[in-house]
Amino acid sequence: MLLVGVVAVNVAVLRLNMQIEELGQQRLELEARNALLESQVSSTLAPARIEREARTRLGLVPAEESTYVELRPGR
Amino acid sequence: MTSRVVNRRIRLLFVLLSLALAGSLARAVWLQGVRAQPLSRLAAKQQRQTLELPARRGTIFDRNGVPLALGEQATTVYADPTQIQNARLVALAAEKALGLDAETIFPQLKDTSLAFVYLQRKADSAKAERLRKRELPGVGFYTEERRRYPQGAVGAQVLGFAGQDNRGLAGVELQLDDVLRGRPGRETVIRDPFGRVVDVLSETSERQGRDVFLTLDHRIQAKAEDVLRRTARQWGAKSATALVLDPSSGEIYAMATAPTFDANRFAEASQDKQRNRTATDTYEPGSTFKLIPVAGALSEGLVTPDSALTLATSIRVADRVINEHEPRPTVRMTVADIVAQSSNVGAITLGQQLGSERLASWVARFGFGKRTGLDLPGETPGLVLPLERWSGSTIGNLPIGQGIAVTPVQMAAAYAAVANNGVWVQPHLVGRVAGRSAARVGRRRILTPVIASQLATMLTGVVAEGGTGLAAAVPGYNVAGKTGTAAKPLSDGSGYSTSRYVASFVGFVPATRPRLVILVTLDEPTTIWGGLVAAPAFQELARFALQYLEVPPDNPEN
Known part of the structure; x- marks a missing residue:
């Protein structure tokens, strides 16, 4: 019985080690995926890309520069 | 069958089984006893493996957390x-x-x-x-x-690049390589026949590279690069630089060089394009340097902004005759006029009043001839002639920004000191490393607040009617600044070119409570005047940055 118990514990440890290894691999894959998504987000934020998309896809033109006008009450 | 035959067969079977068992036992003793060690070593070699755990290189973010370089x-x-x-x-x-x-x-x-x-x-x-x-x-x-x-080319010369082995080779990647690269770990594992890890014998964890937050703003940086690209193309310039920084903190929002390159393809870019010219290249600043003799003369109490000087159209210094940039009769000009109209004769006169020793000390006080301490590799201190090597004509050259070589960073920092109430602040690019603020920034007072204020007021005259920098004016804001048009020295040292110039404009806005210092230089534009080619680039960049940063106007009626 003791022998059976020892064998069972060893098998459980082996299984856990393999699970840990698998989870480690998953973590690496998720980190890689995360980095790729961060990179894609940064690329989409690039001002040159935004301007290009605005012009070509949406047909927008650059806005006139803002001019500040001071409004005084009573006039 | 007789029982004797049966018994004989049973005994034979018994003997055979005993022999088989004895053989198995002998084999087991041989394998687990005599051959135990060599076989264990062989098994360990096949099953045991030591792996390097690579460390992730840290990400470089802009000031708003937008990744500019990542793995x-x-x-x-x-x-x-x-x-x-x-x-x-x-x-x-x-x-x-x-x-x-x-x-x-x-x-x-x-x-x-x-x-x-x-x-x-x-x-x-x-x-x-x-x-x-x-x-x-x-x-x-x-x-x-x-x-x-x-983001490709945005900030390429500032970021630098990491090579095939993920080691920094230029720019911030090189400057902060120790911080960014981390340290790999090691792991010794046992694998089963299918290659699966069944046990970890030893492990040293990797230390991931630390993330770095720069002071750059990717939008202002991209805008600066776009303005430079178009301006250089419009005026046929060989190259151009632009700096945008916060005068009170020294934080650099943008540090741009044109032409630029895609940082993802650094190996294909020429050495020329890879240089961060704002810190590694020098130029003779020309009229933007007139700030120094004026500041010196005011601080030493020799003149006030309203002091009037009688100025001929040219001045002789030793064996040189220096003319104004446009002919005019002899006039009386105030110090404020000298600045607004960029009078060569006026600046030299003030330099002569200061004298060589005091002028040299004011040049050093403004930080020229020394590195600013910028957190980038390759910054040059520029070239300042030591006082003991001044000739008779040096006092005629230096006040108008000739015979001295400065970097754009040094010049921007000098004007930032005026904008910052007389306190010079070390320009820097690194904001935070792994969540903690970067090293303390150097500060020193070089002007009194009163003198700084007088200089700022005079510099607004440059960007007004009658001034040389009217094209830098920004609607709704007071702008203080100075134009520069400097002939480039000939390579044989025999004098100055009559066809190759560096055009520049440096200024700060809003002049009454400065939020931004902006400098633009153009190398060998076809039209040489800083007021014509660099000032409009300043204006475009200033208008964008002021609106983007939501800086309220200080002169809404303008």
Whole structure:
């Protein structure tokens, strides 16, 4: 019985080690995926890309520069 | 059958079984006793493996947390020619999947004296996966981190780049390589016959690279690069630089050089394009340097902004005669007029009143001839002639920004001191490392607040009617600044070119409560005047940055 118990514990440890290894691999894959998504987000934020998309896809033109006008009450 | 026959057969069977058992026992004793150690060593060699755990290189963010440089997973593809069964098949497969040239790689794949050849370092993982699915014998794969710059050319000269081995080679990547690269770990594992890890014998964890937040703003940086690109093209300039910084903190929002390059393709860019000219290149500043003799003369109490001087159209200093940039009769000019109209004769006169020693000390006080301490590699201190080597004509050159070589960073920092109430602040690019503020920034008072205020007021006269920098005016804001048009020295040292100039404009806005210092330089534009070519670039960049940062106007009626 003791022998059976020892064998069972060893098998459980082996299984856990393999699970840990698998989870480690998953973590690496998720980190890689995360980095790729961060990179894609940064690329989409690039001002040159935004301007290009605005012009070509949406047909927008650059806005006139803002001019500040001071409004005084009573006039 | 008689019982004797049966008994004999039973005894024979017993003997045979005993012999088999004895043989098994002997084999077991042989394997587990006599051969135990060599067999254990062999098993350990096959099952035990020590792996390096690579450290992730830290990400470089802009001030708002937008990643400018980060690591992506890539797959390095290699081949073992001794294991390849069909070299031509492998070459064609690699060409199709990875875009390589089959004719180029085929000779290496056929060479069985080699046990390892790279097919492609850090290939795109999706493309490598297509090749992996072919399961070609002799072709192997492993994961490597590839450095990627998602915004391409934005900030390329500032960021620098990391090479194939993920070590920083230029720019911030080099300056902060120790911080960014981390430290790999090690792990010794036992694998089963299927290659699965069943036990970890020892482990030293990797230390991931630390993330860095720069003071750059990617939008202001991109705008600066766009303005430079168009301005350089419009005026046929060889190159151009722009700096945008916060005078009170020294934080650099933008540090741009044109022409630029895509940081993801740094290996294809020329050395020229890779240089961060705002810190590594010098230029003779010309009239923007007139700030120094004026500041010195005011601070030493020799003049006030309203002091009037009688100025001829030219002035003789030793063996040189220096003229105004436009002919005029002898006039009386105030110090404020000298600044607004960029009078050469006026600036030299003030320099002469200061004298060589005091002028030299004011040049040093403003930080010229010394590195600013910028957190980038390759910053040059510029070239300042030591006082003991001044000739008789130096006092005629230096006040008008000739015979001295400065960097754009030094010049911007000098004007930032005026904008910051007389306190010079060290310009810097690194904001935070792993969440903690970067090292303390150097500060020193070089002007009294009163003198700084007087200078700021005089500099607003440059960007007003009658001033040389009217094209830098920004609607709704008071702008203080100075134009510069400096002839480039001839390479043989015999004098100055009459056709090659550096045009510049440096200023701060809003002048009454400065939020931004902006400097623009153009190298060898076809039209030479700073007020015509650099001032409009200043204006465009200032209008964008002020609106983007939501800086309220200080002169709404303008």
